[in-house]
Amino acid sequence: xxxxxxxxxxxxxxxxxxxxxxxxxxxxxxxxxxxxxxxxxxxxxxxxxxxxxxxxxxxxxxxxxxxxxxxxxxxxxxxxxxxxxxxxxxxxxxxxxxxxxxxxxxxxxxxxxxxxxxxxxxxxxxxxxxxxxxxxxxxxxxxxxxxxxxxxxxx
Amino acid sequence: xxxxxxxxxxxxxxxxxxxxxxxxxxxxxxxxxxxxxxxxxxxxxxxxxxxxxxxxxxxxxxxxxxxxxxxxxxxxxxxxxxxxxxxxxxxxxxxxxxxxxxxxxxxxxxxxxxxxxxxxxxxxxxxxxxxxxxxxxxxxxxxxxxx
Numbered sequence: 001x002x003x004x005x006x007x008x009x010x011x012x013x014x015x016x017x018x019x020x021x022x023x024x025x026x027x028x029x030x031x032x033x034x035x036x037x038x039x040x041x042x043x044x045x046x047x048x049x050x051x052x053x054x055x056x057x058x059x060x061x062x063x064x065x066x067x068x069x070x071x072x073x074x075x076x077x078x079x080x081x082x083x084x085x086x087x088x089x090x091x092x093x094x095x096x097x098x099x100x101x102x103x104x105x106x107x108x109x110x111x112x113x114x115x116x117x118x119x120x121x122x123x124x125x126x127x128x129x130x131x132x133x134x135x136x137x138x139x140x141x142x143x144x145x146x147x148x149x150x151x152x153x154x155x
Numbered sequence: 156x157x158x159x160x161x162x163x164x165x166x167x168x169x170x171x172x173x174x175x176x177x178x179x180x181x182x183x184x185x186x187x188x189x190x191x192x193x194x195x196x197x198x199x200x201x202x203x204x205x206x207x208x209x210x211x212x213x214x215x216x217x218x219x220x221x222x223x224x225x226x227x228x229x230x231x232x233x234x235x236x237x238x239x240x241x242x243x244x245x246x247x248x249x250x251x252x253x254x255x256x257x258x259x260x261x262x263x264x265x266x267x268x269x270x271x272x273x274x275x276x277x278x279x280x281x282x283x284x285x286x287x288x289x290x291x292x293x294x295x296x297x298x299x300x301x302x
Contacts, residue, residue: 027166034171044181045215045273056170063165080174129174133271137176137219141231144174 012127023079028069028152030125032056037129038047039080050130054087059122060113060152067113070106070155071098075146078102080131082146086110112155165218180299182216182225184276191238191280203283210243210277214263216299217271224302225264228248229256230294237281240291247272260298268302 035053042048060069070094071084078101086094092113110123189209197205216225225248227240234256240263244249248267264274 029168030170034173036173036175038175038177040177040179042179042181042217042219042271044183044217045271046217047271048176048179048217048219053172058168060166060168065163067165080176082172082174088260095203102235127172131176131219133179133217133219134269135176135219136221136269137178140221146174147169148172149167149169151167154165 019078026061027063028058028060028150030056030123030150031054031059035127037082037127039129039131047133048131050128052126052128054124054126056125056127057088057121057122058086058125058150059080062113062115062117062119062121063152063154064115066115066155067118067152068092068108068155069110069113070151071100071109071148072104072106072151073100073102073146073148075100075102076145077142078144079135079141080129080144081135082144083128083130084109084148085126086123086127087126091121094123100146102150111155166247170285176219178220180216180218180220180257180301181224182214182297184297185213185215187212189276189278191278193280193282195235198284203285204281206275206279206281208279210275212276213273214242214297216267216297218267218299219269220301222267222302223268223299224262226260226298227254227256227263227269227301228258228260228296228298230258230296231256231291232258234291234293235286235289237289238291239279239281240295241277241279243277244273245272245274250274256293256295260300263297265302267299
């Protein structure tokens with residue numbers, strides 16, 4: 001009898017934890033997949049031409065307090081330069097363009113997100129990839145793979 | 156008790172962004188053709204050889220590959236006169252010794268790998284009095300190549 005109660009309690013705790021995790025993830029998410037950005041041209045006497053990608057977006061739920069979104073990345077062995085800027089933002093204020101570097105602290109991305117409706121708010125993720133000639137190429141050095149995290153926190 | 160206050164986290168989301176940089180090589184010469192004109196002003200009494208120089212053009216390059224050099228060649232297989240070239244004041248790398256241009260590629264600059272730079276092109280046209288008159292028209296090609 002007591003075993004049955006304990007087992008039920010354990011299952012309940014696991015379900016609650018899974019539910020909280022799901023809820024945490026549901027509060028903010030990236031839409032549009034995982035972009036591949038390729039720098040392919042350059043100018044003699046200058047530098048390679050940077051490329052921009054605005055094909056993905058960020059979607060998050062309103063909260064009961066004013067919130068902000070931070071961004072960070074993990075990119076071991078990073079060689080090149082990647083920045084991100086929030087555009088097409090209708091609620092909150094975009095922080096200045098953020099340069100993403102491996103091991104960076106969580107850095108402000110969107111500030112002053114109000115508490116009111118709509119329930120879901122969005123912005124476009126505008127990434128810019130750039131490199132110098134001196135930084136080399138992926139054939140010799142490999143690609144930069146950024147695992148980028150956006151976090152919705154109370155401001 | 157830790158005095159640092161942590162802000163309430165409501166959720167996290169993320170994705171992967173992959174950045175790829177192709178092998179990029181670019182080389183160009185600043186505008187304009189070069190005219191080397193040997194005239195009576197270049198004649199020195201008692202000497203057979205006459206010469207004239209020009210350094211009005213520059214070479215610019217960019218390469219993100221390691222161990223690279225710049226070589227130079229001309230389209231003119233049988234020139235009547237002699238045309239020589241030297242890279243002056245390269246911002247990156249080392250100038251090779253002055254080359255006499257031929258259809259075979261010859262080193263102009265060494266050790267320019269993974270750089271963006273420039274140098275002045277110093278052309279020297281040489282003619283002998285005994286060679287008479289005429290024109291040589293060179294189409295000159297600069298190539299960034301593996302060293």
